[in-house]
Amino acid sequence: MNDTTDTGGRDFIRQIIADDLASGRHARVVTRFPPEPNGYLHVGHAKSICLNFGVAAEFGGRCYLRLDDTNPVKEEQEYVDAIVEGVRWLGHDWDDRLTHASDYFQQLHDCAVRLIRDGKAYVDSLSADEIREYRGTLTAPGRDSPWRKRSVDENLELFERMRRGDFPDGAHVLRAKIDMASPNINLRDPTLYRIRKAAHQRTGTAWCIYPMYDFAHTVSDAIEGITHSLCTLEFEDHRPLYEWILDQLDFPARPRQYEFSRLNLAYTITSKRKLAELIERGLVGGWDDPRMPTLFGMRRRGYPPAALRDFASRVGVTRKEHLIGMDVLESCVRDELNRTAPRAMAVLDPLKVVLTNYPAGSTETLPAARHPDDASLGSRDLPFGRELWIERDDFMEDPPKKYFRLRPAGEVRLRNAYIIRCEDVVRDSTGRVVELRCSFDPETRSGTGAQADRKVKGTIHWVAAHAACRAEVRLYDRLFSVERPDADADGRDFKSFLNPASLDTRRDCQLEPGLAALPPGTAVQFERLGYFVADRVDTRPDRPVFNRIVTLRDTWARAGNTGG
RNA sequence: UGGGGUGUAGCCAAGCGGUAAGGCAGCGGGUUUUGAUCCCGCCAUUCGUAGGUUCGAAUCCUACCACCCCAGCCA
Numbered sequence: 001m002n003d004t005t006d007t008g009g010r011d012f013i014r015q016i017i018a019d020d021l022a023s024g025r026h027a028r029v030v031t032r033f034p035p036e037p038n039g040y041l042h043v044g045h046a047k048s049i050c051l052n053f054g055v056a057a058e059f060g061g062r063c064y065l066r067l068d069d070t071n072p073v074k075e076e077q078e079y080v081d082a083i084v085e086g087v088r089w090l091g092h093d094w095d096d097r098l099t100h101a102s103d104y105f106q107q108l109h110d111c112a113v114r115l116i117r118d119g120k121a122y123v124d125s126l127s128a129d130e131i132r133e134y135r136g137t138l139t140a141p142g143r144d145s146p147w148r149k150r151s152v153d154e155n156l157e158l159f160e161r162m163r164r165g166d167f168p169d170g171a172h173v174l175r176a177k178i179d180m181a182s183p184n185i186n187l188r189d190p191t192l193y194r195i196r197k198a199a200h201q202r203t204g205t206a207w208c209i210y211p212m213y214d215f216a217h218t219v220s221d222a223i224e225g226i227t228h229s230l231c232t233l234e235f236e237d238h239r240p241l242y243e244w245i246l247d248q249l250d251f252p253a254r255p256r257q258y259e260f261s262r263l264n265l266a267y268t269i270t271s272k273r274k275l276a277e278l279i280e281r282g283l284v285g286g287w288d289d290p291r292m293p294t295l296f297g298m299r300r301r302g303y304p305p306a307a308l309r310d311f312a313s314r315v316g317v318t319r320k321e322h323l324i325g326m327d328v329l330e331s332c333v334r335d336e337l338n339r340t341a342p343r344a345m346a347v348l349d350p351l352k353v354v355l356t357n358y359p360a361g362s363t364e365t366l367p368a369a370r371h372p373d374d375a376s377l378g379s380r381d382l383p384f385g386r387e388l389w390i391e392r393d394d395f396m397e398d399p400p401k402k403y404f405r406l407r408p409a410g411e412v413r414l415r416n417a418y419i420i421r422c423e424d425v426v427r428d429s430t431g432r433v434v435e436l437r438c439s440f441d442p443e444t445r446s447g448t449g450a451q452a453d454r455k456v457k458g459t460i461h462w463v464a465a466h467a468a469c470r471a472e473v474r475l476y477d478r479l480f481s482v483e484r485p486d487a488d489a490d491g492r493d494f495k496s497f498l499n500p501a502s503l504d505t506r507r508d509c510q511l512e513p514g515l516a517a518l519p520p521g522t523a524v525q526f527e528r529l530g531y532f533v534a535d536r537v538d539t540r541p542d543r544p545v546f547n548r549i550v551t552l553r554d555t556w557a558r559a560g561n562t563g564g
Numbered sequence: 565u566g567g568g569g570u571g572u573a574g575c576c577a578a579g580c581g582g583u584a585a586g587g588c589a590g591c592g593g594g595u596u597u598u599g600a601u602c603c604c605g606c607c608a609u610u611c612g613u614a615g616g617u618u619c620g621a622a623u624c625c626u627a628c629c630a631c632c633c634c635a636g637c638c639a
Contacts, residue, residue, distance in 0.1 A: 132636085
């Protein structure tokens with residue numbers, strides 16, 4: 001096998017496209033991402049967006065962002081705007097290819113008329129209940145509607161009157177005339193058009209009949225010259241209908257539909273209905289709550305769009321049902337942030353340290369690199385003084401074996417500063433440790449020669465009390481406590497699986513001063529703790545608010561060690 | 565009891581008749597002023613099961629098993 005024909009490692013869709021391009025079946029690939037503007041995009045959509053836009057970019061083709069707005073009673077402009085913003089945030093571009101199914105309402109109508117003329121569609125006057133009854137069941141064939149034999153002229157006239165608004169909702173529908181006995185239920189004379197006397201967010205009251213998904217989607221694909229129409233597995237049974245519609249009309253383009261499995265992420269849900277329910281009941285703060293698997297939730301959480309793209313590519317594209325662990329997503333986020341996020345120090349649960357041999361009233365400034373592997377990020381100056389804050393977890397009076405942070409009479413390195421030794425532990429009346437009296441070794445200041453490199457077991461982070469900036473930090477954890485909250489196990493409602501500890505707000509955190517003015521949405525690493533982002537809605541220079549994006553990998557904690 | 569799909573490691577996933585890639589997780593070791601990063605090494609004698617074809621099968625054939633999707637005038 002030679003390099004130019006090697007298709008190994010590519011998913012089946014990319015293989016098909018590569019073959020179609022190589023064989024000349026298509027000169028250029030054209031895809032589309034067709035969300036319905038009835039809700040917010042989530043991580044599952046991100047997979048589809050990255051596939052459709054990604055494939056077009058990789059093969060030098062084009063991708064349309066097409067809003068599938070065929071049901072005015074469920075759709076809103078607000079969602080259209082959010083979708084557009086979300087796809088752009090993910091890093092994709094569509095030039096002038098932002099379209100709507102509603103752009104094609106006239107052509108869709110004309111196609112419907114063409115089907116009627118050809119005897120391939122008819123107006124049915126059965127009620128919705130009757131249609132269901134006539135449809136048969138999974139194992140029993142359906143029966144023809146008594147209206148199935150209407151003449152072309154009568155169908156034409158009725159459809160025109162439907163269009164004019166002569167009938168109320170539900171009085172008639174336009175159906176394809178295929179086969180009521182088909183083992184594939186989608187072929188049992190599927191509905192093509194229904195009456196909906198509702199204003200559409202884009203076309204207003206110009207129409208009162210609206211095309212159904214299968215018809216609108218297929219014709220839109222044909223109009224836009226989509227070559228590869230990629231959708232999820234549940235539409236597999238619709239493919240014969242997709243083909244049937246294309247067969248009846250003579251568009252120059254012949255799109256083909258390919259299905260792939262939708263993304264399932266462990267410990268969360270992606271049902272629009274269920275996500276909305278969490279919001280309605282006040283169980284989360286909104287569509288952009290940092291715990292939500294929505295694009296806006298992940299953006300506010302601080303997930304970089306590049307990490308989401310990496311995630312989509314790591315997960316791959318197949319036809320197999322799967323459940324992807326959060327660890328994969330978090331690994332992508334860490335990889336990206338490790339490369340790009342400046343380092344800083346912050347203490348989330350402050351414990352006071354007084355350096356008894358540090359001259360009272362004096363302070364100094366210590367330089368510290370912003371990134372250990374990227375000098376181009378430069379350095380910052382850290383204020384240092386006699387009183388410091390350290391993490392309460394970084395001190396233990398009676399530590400377990402192999403604990404190498406601070407302990408009574410023990411030494412530890414203060415990151416970017418000096419080695420200190422714990423001389424005394426101060427307690428309040430309840431016995432709680434409230435302060436550590438320590439000595440520091442002036443010879444060990446970071447970066448100042450031989451003595452400075454003295455080795456000690458541990459290094460901890462700190463913030464100088466006199467210059468610290470107080471802040472609120474929100475620690476997030478998985479939204480649900482079970483892998484498949486959606487599974488309705490034991491008949492339990494998904495909400496009963498919510499993780500009560502998914503949000504832990506710390507209001508008395510101490511940050512190094514440079515962090516106060518960080519622009520909203522900026523991600524940094526709080527060394528030894530994790531990656532954090534200045535909250536894009538709540539943070540203020542005088543009152544910073546940070547969200548924990550993800551913790552650092554922590555082999556100490558995962559080895560079963562808790563607390564300190 | 566109809567139709568359409570899917571089964572490769574704990575979780576994903578390559579494989580396309582020539583002797584099981586890679587990632588995540590995990591485990592061991594090295595470097596380290598972040599218990600991070602980085603670096604090395606280990607981690608499927610076996611591909612849902614049982615037969616068959618073949619010199620040779622995860623790949624082809626047969627049967628069986630398990631799981632998912634479909635009965636909106638939603639998408």
